[in-house]
Every structure is written in C-alpha cells, then in structure tokens.
Amino acid sequence: MEIVMAFVCGFLFMAAIYLILSRSLLRIIIGTGLLSHGAHLLILTMGGLGGESPPVLGEGVTDYADPLPQALILTAIVISFGVTAFFLVLAYRAYQELGTDDTTKMKGSDEDD
Amino acid sequence: MQVLAIFIPIIAAILLPFLFKQIRAIHTGWFVLLVPLALLGYYTSFIKQTINGESAVAVMEWIPSLDISFSSYLDGLSILFSILITGIGSLVVLYSIFYLDKTKEQLHNFYVYLLMFMTAMLGVVQSDHVITLYLFWELTSISSFLLIGYWFNRDKSRFGALKSMMITVAGGLMMLGGFVLLSLMGGTFSIRELIVQAPSIASHDYFVLALVLILLGAFTKSAQFPFYIWLPDAMEAPTPVSAYLHSATMVKAGIYLVARFTPIFALSEVWVWLVAGIGLLTLFWGSLFASKQTDLKGILAFSTVSQLGLIMSLLGVAAMAFHVEDAAGTVFKYAGFAAIFHLINHATFKGSLFMIAGIVDHETGTRDIRKLGGLMSLMPVSFTVALIGSFSMAGLPPFNGFLSKEMFLTGMLSVKEFGLFNFETFGVLFPIIAWVASVFTFVYSFYFVFKTFTGKLQAAKLPKKPHEAPVGMLVSPVILAVLVVSIFFIPNLIGDLFVKPAVAVIQPFLYSSPDEVNIAVHAWHGFKPEFWMTVGIVAVGLLLFLLLPKWQKVYRIIPEWLSLNKLYDFMMNTVLDTLMERFSNLYMTGSIRKYLTYMFAAIVSIVIGTLFIKDAFALSFENVSPIAIYDITLIAVLVIGTLTTLFAKSRITAIVGLGAVGYTVALFFVIFNAPDLALTQLVIETISVALFLMAFYHLPKLSRVEERMRFQVGRAIIAIGVGAMVTLLALSAHSQKLVESISGYYKETVYSLAGGGNIVNVILVDYRGFDTLFEITVLGIAGMGIYAMIKLRLSRKEKSNENE
Numbered sequence: 001m002e003i004v005m006a007f008v009c010g011f012l013f014m015a016a017i018y019l020i021l022s023r024s025l026l027r028i029i030i031g032t033g034l035l036s037h038g039a040h041l042l043i044l045t046m047g048g049l050g051g052e053s054p055p056v057l058g059e060g061v062t063d064y065a066d067p068l069p070q071a072l073i074l075t076a077i078v079i080s081f082g083v084t085a086f087f088l089v090l091a092y093r094a095y096q097e098l099g100t101d102d103t104t105k106m107k108g109s110d111e112d113d
Numbered sequence: 114m115q116v117l118a119i120f121i122p123i124i125a126a127i128l129l130p131f132l133f134k135q136i137r138a139i140h141t142g143w144f145v146l147l148v149p150l151a152l153l154g155y156y157t158s159f160i161k162q163t164i165n166g167e168s169a170v171a172v173m174e175w176i177p178s179l180d181i182s183f184s185s186y187l188d189g190l191s192i193l194f195s196i197l198i199t200g201i202g203s204l205v206v207l208y209s210i211f212y213l214d215k216t217k218e219q220l221h222n223f224y225v226y227l228l229m230f231m232t233a234m235l236g237v238v239q240s241d242h243v244i245t246l247y248l249f250w251e252l253t254s255i256s257s258f259l260l261i262g263y264w265f266n267r268d269k270s271r272f273g274a275l276k277s278m279m280i281t282v283a284g285g286l287m288m289l290g291g292f293v294l295l296s297l298m299g300g301t302f303s304i305r306e307l308i309v310q311a312p313s314i315a316s317h318d319y320f321v322l323a324l325v326l327i328l329l330g331a332f333t334k335s336a337q338f339p340f341y342i343w344l345p346d347a348m349e350a351p352t353p354v355s356a357y358l359h360s361a362t363m364v365k366a367g368i369y370l371v372a373r374f375t376p377i378f379a380l381s382e383v384w385v386w387l388v389a390g391i392g393l394l395t396l397f398w399g400s401l402f403a404s405k406q407t408d409l410k411g412i413l414a415f416s417t418v419s420q421l422g423l424i425m426s427l428l429g430v431a432a433m434a435f436h437v438e439d440a441a442g443t444v445f446k447y448a449g450f451a452a453i454f455h456l457i458n459h460a461t462f463k464g465s466l467f468m469i470a471g472i473v474d475h476e477t478g479t480r481d482i483r484k485l486g487g488l489m490s491l492m493p494v495s496f497t498v499a500l501i502g503s504f505s506m507a508g509l510p511p512f513n514g515f516l517s518k519e520m521f522l523t524g525m526l527s528v529k530e531f532g533l534f535n536f537e538t539f540g541v542l543f544p545i546i547a548w549v550a551s552v553f554t555f556v557y558s559f560y561f562v563f564k565t566f567t568g569k570l571q572a573a574k575l576p577k578k579p580h581e582a583p584v585g586m587l588v589s590p591v592i593l594a595v596l597v598v599s600i601f602f603i604p605n606l607i608g609d610l611f612v613k614p615a616v617a618v619i620q621p622f623l624y625s626s627p628d629e630v631n632i633a634v635h636a637w638h639g640f641k642p643e644f645w646m647t648v649g650i651v652a653v654g655l656l657l658f659l660l661l662p663k664w665q666k667v668y669r670i671i672p673e674w675l676s677l678n679k680l681y682d683f684m685m686n687t688v689l690d691t692l693m694e695r696f697s698n699l700y701m702t703g704s705i706r707k708y709l710t711y712m713f714a715a716i717v718s719i720v721i722g723t724l725f726i727k728d729a730f731a732l733s734f735e736n737v738s739p740i741a742i743y744d745i746t747l748i749a750v751l752v753i754g755t756l757t758t759l760f761a762k763s764r765i766t767a768i769v770g771l772g773a774v775g776y777t778v779a780l781f782f783v784i785f786n787a788p789d790l791a792l793t794q795l796v797i798e799t800i801s802v803a804l805f806l807m808a809f810y811h812l813p814k815l816s817r818v819e820e821r822m823r824f825q826v827g828r829a830i831i832a833i834g835v836g837a838m839v840t841l842l843a844l845s846a847h848s849q850k851l852v853e854s855i856s857g858y859y860k861e862t863v864y865s866l867a868g869g870g871n872i873v874n875v876i877l878v879d880y881r882g883f884d885t886l887f888e889i890t891v892l893g894i895a896g897m898g899i900y901a902m903i904k905l906r907l908s909r910k911e912k913s914n915e916n917e
Contacts, residue, residue, distance in 0.1 A: 001740050002843075003844065006843035007840055008748055010836040010837060010840030010843070011752065011836060013835050013839040014837075015836075017713060017831060017836070020709065022828075023706070026809070030767055030768075030771050033775070037778045038839070040778065042839060046842075048847065049738045050736065053786060054787065055871070055872040056871045057863065057871075058870075064786075065787060066854065067856055067873050067876060068854070068855065068856040070787045070789065070790055070873045071873050073790055074793055074877060075877070075885070077790070077793050078888060078892065079892070081801060082891060082896075083895070084804075085895065085899060086899055088804060089899045090902060093902045093903070103706065
C-alpha cells in the first residue's frame with residue numbers, strides 16, 4: 001500500500017505544480033489546495049501506514065498507528081485552510097482592483113516604479 | 114590597553130554627533146584633536162623599546178572558536194607607522210579646524226569618518242592576525258570612500274569615491290585570497306609565526322599564487338601602475354583628507370604590507386621583479402604625467418603616485434639583499450634603509466605641499482594652475498613652505514628629500530651589481546629609469562611652486578581676492594616644513610629612532626637587532642656617481658622646466674581614449690552596467706511563473722541529485738500494509754478528481770474536482786486509522802468548498818479564449834519532475850529507517866506524563882503546545898489579513914467616492 005501511495009502522492013504533486021505554473025489565479029489556488037493534500041498524504045506515507053487501531057489508548061491494544069505524522073498533519077490541515085482562504089480573498093480583491101486574474105497582466109513594468 | 118588604543122578613535126567618534134549638535138560655539142575639531150594627540154603620546158612611549166629591537170604584543174580574543182583575535186603587535190615598523198598616523202593625523206585635524214567652516218559644513222560626519230579611518234589604519238599596521246588585518250584594510254577603503262564622497266552632492270566626488278572603492282576593494286579581496294592561502298600553507302593566522310615558517314612555505318605549490326594575490330592588494334592600495342587611476346580622482350575629497358589619507362597614510366598601507374611580508378617572500382624571484390619593476394614603472398609614469406596636470410592637487414596626486422613607486426621599488430631592491438651573501442657589508446644594505454627614510458620624508462614634505470594647495474584653493478577660490486601666479490608677495494608664508502616642500506621633493510639640499518634621494522640612487526645603482534634573476538642583463542635599466550624619473554620629478558616640483566607663486570598675478574581670473582591664510586591654518590604646514598629642514602640636519606637621530614628599528618624588521622635576514630644596521634646618513638659623501646647623477650638631474654631638470662611651455666604640448670599627442678581611465682569607464686559603464694543589466698534582465702523577467710519554474714527545477718535537481726550521489730535511493734517491499742479493494746476505489750476517485758481539476762472547462766467543475774480530492778483524502782485518513790484527521794479534514798473541506806464557491810461567484814469565468822489549458826511542455830516537464838521526486842522520496846523514506854522513530858516515546862509516556870488517552874490530541878495540546886499556539890496565531894494573522902484586504906480600498910477610489 002505504501003508503494004502505491006508513494007505514486008499517488010507523486011501524481012498529486014505533479015498535478016498541483018502543473019496548476020501552480022498556470023497564468024490564472026484560480027488555477028494557482030486550486031493547485032495549492034492539491035499541493036497540501038499531496039503533502040499530507042506524503043507525511044502519512046513516509047511514517048508508515050501500519051498499525052491496527054487509531055492512536056488512542058485502549059484496553060489490550062498494542063499496535064497503534066503512528067501518532068506523530070497525524071499530529072503534524074492536523075496542524076498542516078488547519079494552516080493550509082488559512083492559506084487557501086487568504087489566497088482566495090487576495091485573488092478576489094486583486095481581480096476587483098486590477099480587472100484581471102492573469103498573473104502576466106498583473107506584472108508590474110519598470111515604468112510603474 | 115594596547116589593543117584598546119586601536120579602538121579609541123572609533124569610540125570617540127560615537128560622541129561626536131552629540132558634541133556637534135550641543136556645543137555649536139566651539140569647532141568640533143578641537144575635541145577631535147585630543148584623540149590623535151593622546152595616542153601620539155602613547156605610541157611615543159614605545160620607542161624606547163623598539164630602538165632596542167624589542168616589541169610589545171597584546172591580544173584580545175574576538176572569535177575564539179575560529180581562532181580569530183584582535184592583536185596589537187608593536188615593533189619598529191608598526192611604531193613608525195602608528196606615529197605617522199597619529200602625528201600627521203593631529204596636524205591634519207588642526208588644519209581642518211580652519212579649513213572647514215563650522216557653520217556651513219556637516220562636521221560631525223567628517224570627523225566620524227576621519228576617526229573611523231584612524232582606527233582602521235592603526236589596526237592595519239598593528240594587526241598580527243591576517244584576517245583582522247584584512248578587516249581593518251577594508252575599513253580603510255570604506256572610510257576613504259566616505260571621505261572622498263564627503264561633498265556628496267558633487268558628481269565628481271561621488272564618481273571619485275566609487276572609483277577608489279571599486280579598485281581598492283577589488284584588490285583587498287585578492288589580498289584576502291592570498292592571506293587564506295598563506296595561512297593554509299603555514300597553518301597559522303599569525304604573521305610572526307608565518308615569517309618563522311617562511312622556508313617551508315616557499316616550497317609550497319601555492320606560494321607564488323599567494324604572493325601575487327597579496328601584491329595585488331598592496332598595489333591597488335598604494336596606487337601602483339596600472340591601478341593608480343583612482344588616486345587622481347580621489348582628490349575631490351576635502352584637502353585635509355587628501356593630505357592625510359591620500360599622501361601620508363592610507364596609500365602607504367600597501368608599502369607597509371610589502372615591507373611586512375618581505376621576510377616571507379624575499380626569496381622569490383617573482384617578488385623581487387614585481388615589486389622593484391612595478392615600483393620603478395610607477396615612479397617613471399607618475400613623474401612623467403605630473404607636469405601634464407593643470408590642477409594643483411592633480412600634480413600632487415601624480416607626484417604621490419610616483420613617490421610611492423619610488424618607495425616600492427626600493428623595497429624590491431631591499432628583497433634582493435636576501436640573495437646576496439653578507440649583504441650587510443655590501444652596497445645592497447642601503448635600499449631598505451632608503452625606503453623607510455624616504456617614507457618618513459615623503460610624509461613630511463608631501464603633507465605640507467597638500468596643505469599649501471588647500472590654502473591656495475581656500476584663499477583664491479581656484480586650484481587651476483593656469484589661473485594662478487604671482488602669489489609670492491601676497492602669501493609669503495605659504496610660498497616659503499611650498500618652496501621648502503618642493504625643493505625637498507626635487508631632491509635639493511638642505512632638505513630631507515635630498516638625503517633620501519641620494520640614498521635611493523645608491524640603491525638603484527646597486528641593482529646593476531646584482532647577478533641573479535636576469536638582472537645582469539636588465540639591471541642597468543634601473544639606474545637609468547630612476548635618473549630620468551628624477552629629472553621629471555624635479556620639473557614638476559618646480560612647476561608646482563613657481564607657476565603658482567611667481568609670474569604675473571591674474572587677479573581678474575580668480576574668484577576671490579587672494580590674501581595670506583589665517584595663522585591657524587598655517588601652523589600645520591609650517592611645522593611640517595620645519596621638520597623637512599631639521600631632518601636634513603639630524604638624519605641620524607631619525608635613523609636611530611625610527612628607521613633602523615623598522616629596517617631590522619623588514620630585513621631580519623640581514624640584521625638581528627637595530628644596532629647592527631651600520632648605516633649613517635651623510636649629506637656629503639664625495640664625488641661619487643650619486644653626486645654626478647644629482648648634478649645632472651638639476652641641470653637637465655632646470656633646462657626642461659624653463660622650456661616647459663614649449664614641450665608641454667607633447668602630452669596632447671597621446672589620445673584620450675587610450676588611457677587607463679577610459680578602460681575603467683568602459684568596464685564600469687559598458688561591461689557592468691549595460692551587459693550585466695542585460696544579463697540580469699534575461700532571467701529576472703518579473704514573471705512569477707518563471708521564478709517558480711527556477712525554484713522547482715532547483716529543488717528537483719538538488720533532491721534527485723543528492724539521492725543519486727549519496728546512493729540513498731532504496732526500494733523495499735517489506736513492512737508494506739496490504740492493499741484492499743476499497744483502497745483501489747479511493748485511489749481511482751482521487752485520480753479522477755485531480756484530472757478533473759486539470760482539464761475542467763468551467764470553474765465550478767474545477768472546484769467540485771478539488772472537493773472530491775479533499776473528501777477522498779478524508780476517507781484515506783479513515784482507512785489509515787486517523788479518525789481525528791478525518792474529522793478535521795471533513796469539516797475544513799466543507800468550509801473550503803463553500804468559501805471557494807462564494808469567492809468564485811465574484812471571480813471571472815475561466816477565460817473564454819483559453820477554455821481549456823493549453824498543454825505546455827516546459828510546465829509538464831517541471832511538474833513531472835516534482836512528482837517523480839516526491840515519489841522517489843516517499844519510497845526511499847519508507848524503505849529504510851536510519852533512526853528510531855520518536856513516536857514510541859509518545860506512545861509510552863502519554864498516560865503517565867500527560868494523563869491523556871488520545872495520543873494525537875495530547876501531542877498537539879501538551880507535548881507540542883507552543884506549536885499549536887503559534888498555529889492559532891497564524892490563523893489569527895490570516896484572518897486579520899483577510900479582513901484588512903476586504904476593507905482596503907485604494908486611495909484613488911476613496912477620493913472619487915468622497916467626491917460623489
């Protein structure tokens with residue numbers, strides 16, 4: 001399963017980078033969303049997917065899933081939500097002010113300095 | 114105390130701005146004057162040690178872990194320079210008090226730079242540690258830059274400041290390279306210890322490379338050919354600065370360096386040829402072009418270049434003594450003595466001449482020699498001082514320049530007797546070139562003094578009505594002129610006090626203590642070749658000076674575009690500004706996509722490169738968990754969702770695709786025994802999708818022209834590269850465990866230490882509680898940012914709203 005998940009993570013990253021390198025702000029934001037999903041799965045995969053039960057203490061359970069990657073991911077999920085929300089509003093405001101969502105058109109030229 | 118003394122000027126500089134602002138009635142210079150005077154007294158007290166060949170050492174640790182320390186090593190050579198720095202420094206500060214108007218000038222800036230320079234220069238001549246020596250060396254370049262650019266609203270000042278900085282700092286960097294090589298070869302940073310190891314260093318492969326690099330530093334600083342071009346442009350500095358930095362002290366740092374490293378490098382043929390040859394060329398070149406100048410300070414600048422070349426060439430000849438058996442008994446002993454003696458003399462007469470040039474500028478309003486003339490009767494004191502300085506520079510008795518010039522000729526004559534390194538063929542050129550250069554020195558010395566002070570007064574051309582300078586301004590040049598004359602009568606006292614201790618340091622292969630330097634200076638030593646050479650210099654020099662108006666035109670034959678200055682301008686403007694800017698613009702396009710492409714490409718190549726170089730890639734099928742049927746289903750959904758976002762025609766489809774991926778990830782969390790993650794992911798994903806839809810409602814439709822993203826090969830390659838990198842990384846990370854996971858600790862102690870059962874939650878709120886706190890802070894900041902952005906309206910719009 002870990003081997004397969006490694007390829008899934010790679011696929012997610014690939015799609016995310018392809019989107020991030022586009023001109024449209026919307027696609028860049030979607031790309032960052034995909035990127036964070038890929039990163040979360042990557043952390044989980046690297047820690048190992050074994051373990052028979054969730055990392056909660058229970059009677060007679062010895063084989064827990066690794067709790068550390070989960071703790072990291074929990075933080076990351078929340079942060080990535082904050083980033084996505086910030087990006088969205090930024091894109092929305094940029095579009096309102098500049099009238100475009102194309103990053104090449106947003107680029108400042110030397111005359112603007 | 115000894116190390117601290119180096120830093121006294123810069124510490125005093127901190128107080129100056131307050132003194133300048135608070136006490137306007139008294140010229141700030143009077144407070145500054147105390148610093149060099151006190152230090153002069155302090156360093157004078159060391160003379161009684163150095164004349165016996167002793168030295169005083171003090172060390173202050175700076176970065177012990179890197180073996181870097183500040184040190185103050187006072188031997189004959191360092192003391193001579195320290196006294197020059199503080200002595201001339203005192204006179205220059207005194208002079209500047211009358212030169213710079215306290216009501217018009219930004220005195221605190223000026224004196225802060227000047228004191229900074231003083232610390233830097235003392236540091237250069239006293240450091241025994243090559244790295245701190247380099248540090249102070251560059252600090253002199255920086256303070257020189259600031260002082261040249263002191264009148265920063267003048268274009269020429271800024272140009273001159275930049276030029277001196279570019280050339281001297283470039284040389285300084287070369288020197289640093291040489292120092293590093295040298296300390297690698299010797300295994301120590303201490304110059305004294307390096308000197309002890311000189312024979313073993315000399316056989317090293319990098320010996321000549323280190324030698325050339327260090328010489329580059331010395332030659333750029335001491336304005337040797339072809340690097341001298343910065344010095345004439347540095348004359349834009351206020352005259353006290355020119356007198357101090359650009360004639361008496363800073364430009365002699367290169368001389369100091371060559372003298373200091375002579376014991377290490379003297380046995381090299383390259384060293385002898387470079388130092389003696391470049392020195393002689395500079396002497397000739399500078400003297401030749403001094404008479405071309407029309408600016409008083411320009412003449413002095415070229416004359417300084419020429420005289421520095423003279424001292425440099427003598428040091429080259431001094432290194433020859435290393436190769437001669439029993440040199441202390443032969444004619445080869447004179448060059449080293451002459452170098453140091455002339456260094457002292459040059460500081461006295463050139464300092465006074467610079468101050469006179471400043472006085473002429475101050476009182477007449479111009480430094481253009483074509484407008485000057487006939488000032489003799491109006492400025493008798495200045496004229497006398499100028500006459501003494503010029504005659505000394507020309508090498509006439511009864512002034513100190515005569516003595517060192519004679520000894521210089523002796524040194525140059527000795528070269529033709531040197532039988533090694535092809536000098537038997539070329540050695541005869543040395544006295545000839547030296548003689549020709551001396552003739553031109555004679556010509557420009559006379560040109561300087563007589564064109565300014567004799568002839569017809571052209572009052573109409575002068576911006577001011579000329580009159581004698583105030584007494585205070587004359588004090589310093591008069592003191593120097595008195596020294597010029599008195600050194601002529603007491604040369605052997607100067608020799609015992611300053612020259613011999615320094616010579617013993619430069620030529621340890623000749624003398625073990627200053628007493629062994631058996632040289633006495635005489636004004637008259639019979640009808641020897643030196644005497645006839647001097648007679649020839651005076652005769653031919655006088656003739657050339659009288660005919661100067663006739664042949665001065667010759668200088669115009671050399672076209673402007675062929676000069677070294679043009680080369681510098683070409684380097685700065687064409688190569689650096691235009692070409693480099695074009696090169697930068699080639700990749701710095703301002704496009705975020707380009708930059709991201711560079712970054713991703715770099716990450717991919719670094720990570721994959723490391724994987725292969727370190728042979729870190731591994732693939733193991735052990736410890737893998739089984740694949741169930743619902744896993745396959747989820748993966749299929751995830752892939753389809755991702756593809757949807759890639760190929761979506763409308764934004765709603767893209768959002769739905771992203772949402773599908775997010776929910777699938779949540780389901781993955783369920784499968785992988787991470788219920789907390791799954792819950793969080795579900796909640797966050799729901800909010801995210803809602804937010805996306807809300808925001809997208811206001812956002813433009815995906816461009817109609819470009820409904821589907823066009824496939825771009827470059828992007829695809831980068832994307833696939835990153836994907837492959839992540840896959841390889843994940844496989845390697847899974848397949849090999851180099852260190853024990855720290856998760857075990859949490860599992861074991863979660864109940865006993867934190868009293869909780871849900872390990873993930875306990876990690877978040879207890880073990881890593883601060884992480885969570887900061888996470889909340891980040892969210893808070895993001896929230897504030899979002900709020901601010903929604904409230905923010907660009908000012909232009911606000912105004913139009915108000916108008917409505």
